[in-house]
Amino acid sequence: MSDLESIFRLNSRWLSVSSLVAWAFGCSLSRNLSSIQAASIGKATHYNPVFQSDLFPDTSVTTLKNNFRIASENWNTPTCTVGVWVDVGSKFETDANNGVAHFLEHMAFKGTDKRSQQGLELEVENKGAHLNAYTSREMTVYYAKCFVKDLPWGKTVELLSDILKHSKFDPAQVNRERGVILREMEEIDSNYQEVVFDYLHGTAYQGTPLSRTILGPPDNVKNMTPDSLRKFIKSHYKAPRMVLASAGGVDHKQLSDLGEQYFGDISMSYGPDEVPPDETHCRFTGSELRERDDEMPLVHGAIAFQGPGWENPETLELMVASSLHGAWDRSYGGGSHVASSLAADFFKRGNIHSFQHFFTCYHQTSLW
Incomplete structure (x- = not known):
């Protein structure tokens, strides 16, 4: 059983509540979050x-x-x-x-x-x-x-x-x-x-x-x-x-x-009334947010882990993992015989309409 499958099974009680849900887990998927230093760029x-x-x-x-x-x-x-x-x-x-x-x-x-x-x-x-x-x-x-x-x-x-x-x-x-x-x-x-x-x-x-x-x-x-x-x-x-x-x-x-x-004539310096953009690292906080609306027939939720920034080589591994999880919708057909074991499990449950894996990557961090 994959970690993602375990999460959905442990939290299936969500499916009885109509709401918008966002979870951010406070653990890192990367063994090394330090960015690769880009090679010095010379002329051509x-x-x-x-x-x-x-x-x-x-x-x-x-x-x-x-x-x-x-x-x-x-x-x-x-x-x-x-x-x-x-x-x-x-x-x-x-x-x-x-x-x-x-x-x-x-x-x-x-x-x-x-x-x-x-x-x-x-x-x-x-x-x-x-x-x-x-x-x-x-x-x-x-x-x-x-x-x-x-x-x-x-x-x-x-x-x-x-x-x-x-x-x-x-x-x-x-x-x-x-x-x-x-x-x-x-x-x-x-x-x-x-x-x-x-x-x-x-x-x-x-x-x-x-x-x-x-x-x-x-x-x-x-x-x-x-x-x-x-x-x-x-x-x-x-x-x-x-x-x-x-x-x-x-x-x-x-x-x-x-x-x-x-x-070639675009300015590279900042004037006295101009403030350089803030490059402060964006801190990840493991947390949970729910907005309950009993008039909505379904839960729309997202679960994310902290990942590395796009310069980290482990980004490629997470891209492959994201592709393996893929996406599924009950309208696709295939039933319990779909290639993804996660999709097959969702089909058997009958109370999940669709899921889609995502990997949203930024310079210093990502959501997986």
Whole structure:
């Protein structure tokens, strides 16, 4: 019997109570939580990954004078994905501006100083490209999928640079996106899985920046202004916290030249009125949180253990373990003959509708 199976069996009494539940167990899954020190990155060097395979090309990394990094893997394909990863998310916000990183993501494609929203959209569509962005607790990502032939002209990289450095934040657009985000909050509040995972972070990392939600509280969204967005960019979008990365049929020298051209002028220092992001380790607290609602027909719960950060090699072992546990839903069929013994046991019980294993990894810690 696996540890996870034992946990569910010992706590089957939960299933008779309608509630939202989040458990965080105060034990570590890693034998060594110290992060691997990254090899010193020189000019156009090759990074040695924790996991090596002949199936994957080497990762080339170049660091510019302002400590902006450029990384690429050449897969010799006619298309590529290129994007900018920024070390900024709800973890680096404050209670007063929680939600600003996500708000910025929504404003990314609403027009720049030289591109209208419609012009930007037409430019991307006419190239057959795809432009998107997302925000997590530790990073914000702006990326494009495009044909490699569009990279030599610098169109895709230049477009990403224009979005990050010259977005207009028109007050009318800000007000429009404010309504979009508030409606998104309402949708998330009705998604019990999203609610449970916010509860899980809130209790596992209570009192630390990782406990904050990505969207932030409604009052913060309602009070967000163009100046709030510009101030956050000025304080957090610094060259050492940014990476231009690409995979596909991309030449690293070409990408490095484009990175130097369009991102080499980004500041790497903090002004007198700017505060560097807090890199304090986010303490894990073994705890339990329940919200009982007798009108709900089912329990929606999550159980998590503390794991290592993504630089630790044991992260790979936990990824494999997570895949082995997998996911199951009673609508899948298969009955007691499914491959997972955990799923087979749940089917026999008859009172569990679904389960899904997760591995949410951060720089210094993770939830498994």
